[in-house]
Amino acid sequence: MACGRVGSSVGRMKFGIATFVDDDTIDPVTLARAIEDRGFASLIVAEHSHIPASRESAYPNGGDLPPWYYNTLDPFVTLAAAAAVTSTIELFTGVALLIQRDPIHTAKEAASIDLISGGRFTLGVGAGWNLEEMRDHGTDPKTRGARLDESIEAIKELWTEEPAEYHGKFVNFDSSYCRPKPVQKPHPPIYVGGNSDATVKRVVRHGAGWISNPLPRDVLAERIGQMREAAGHDVPLAMFGAPVKADYWQAAEALGYGQLGLFLPSVDEGESLRLLDEYATQVAQYRSAS
Numbered sequence: 001m002a003c004g005r006v007g008s009s010v011g012r013m014k015f016g017i018a019t020f021v022d023d024d025t026i027d028p029v030t031l032a033r034a035i036e037d038r039g040f041a042s043l044i045v046a047e048h049s050h051i052p053a054s055r056e057s058a059y060p061n062g063g064d065l066p067p068w069y070y071n072t073l074d075p076f077v078t079l080a081a082a083a084a085v086t087s088t089i090e091l092f093t094g095v096a097l098l099i100q101r102d103p104i105h106t107a108k109e110a111a112s113i114d115l116i117s118g119g120r121f122t123l124g125v126g127a128g129w130n131l132e133e134m135r136d137h138g139t140d141p142k143t144r145g146a147r148l149d150e151s152i153e154a155i156k157e158l159w160t161e162e163p164a165e166y167h168g169k170f171v172n173f174d175s176s177y178c179r180p181k182p183v184q185k186p187h188p189p190i191y192v193g194g195n196s197d198a199t200v201k202r203v204v205r206h207g208a209g210w211i212s213n214p215l216p217r218d219v220l221a222e223r224i225g226q227m228r229e230a231a232g233h234d235v236p237l238a239m240f241g242a243p244v245k246a247d248y249w250q251a252a253e254a255l256g257y258g259q260l261g262l263f264l265p266s267v268d269e270g271e272s273l274r275l276l277d278e279y280a281t282q283v284a285q286y287r288s289a290s
Helices: 028-037 075-084 103-117 131-136 141-160 197-205 217-231 246-255 269-289
Strands: 014-019 042-045 090-093 121-126 164-167 172-176 190-193 209-212 237-242 259-264
Touching (some): 014 028, 014 237, 028 075, 042 075, 075 103, 103 141, 121 141, 131 141, 141 190, 141 197, 197 209, 217 246, 237 246
Parallel strands (some): 014 042, 014 259, 090 121, 237 259
């Protein structure tokens, strides 16, 4: 039984849970039910297909690569399992590495989750950082930005057109039928991850939202300002891995974040449930104080 609940988030910044669902930690069904039972808004899951044993790419956060990167489940399988045992939480990839994926299969998998869940899927995408991982999929890291753009465009075509076709340099298919179509119209929300000038352009180009990492406030503010100026309007904002700190939440809310995915470490069931209770209590206190 949960010790606390997040409470209403209508018209306010929402709180979800962001994590790497691994093969030796809490299972996705138990996790999804626990997240929904405590009133959180979403389950946001990361993706790495594999981690090459010989790796030159430095971990972006510095130091050794955390162990949960090596064991993470496929995000679409994880979210499909979560969809089957929940009714309210948003099911969010944070982020799917489209440059390592076939866009036709990805469009079908995403639309299938949206259908199974009754329209609760959100596609977070990114270009990734692990160059060896990309190369194992046949992707030249130098082409990752262009591949990502084409994959997003192709997936949107497959979601919205019947039949659909797309002709790019890296993604190319003739007129084809691809079902199911997503429940959400015109299609599920798309969020782009990253922290670069190219990310800003990509968010604007695709009419997408931005899913950031928990960067310092000044870095977030600069990027958000760039996106708003380039787009001419507010951009939907979400975060993967937000710290459990009320002052950080307040700063993010002031910047216009619609949702924070609080980082849940990949631990066993008992510790996961304890942390979720703790997070729910702290969010409820934040709500009552604000």
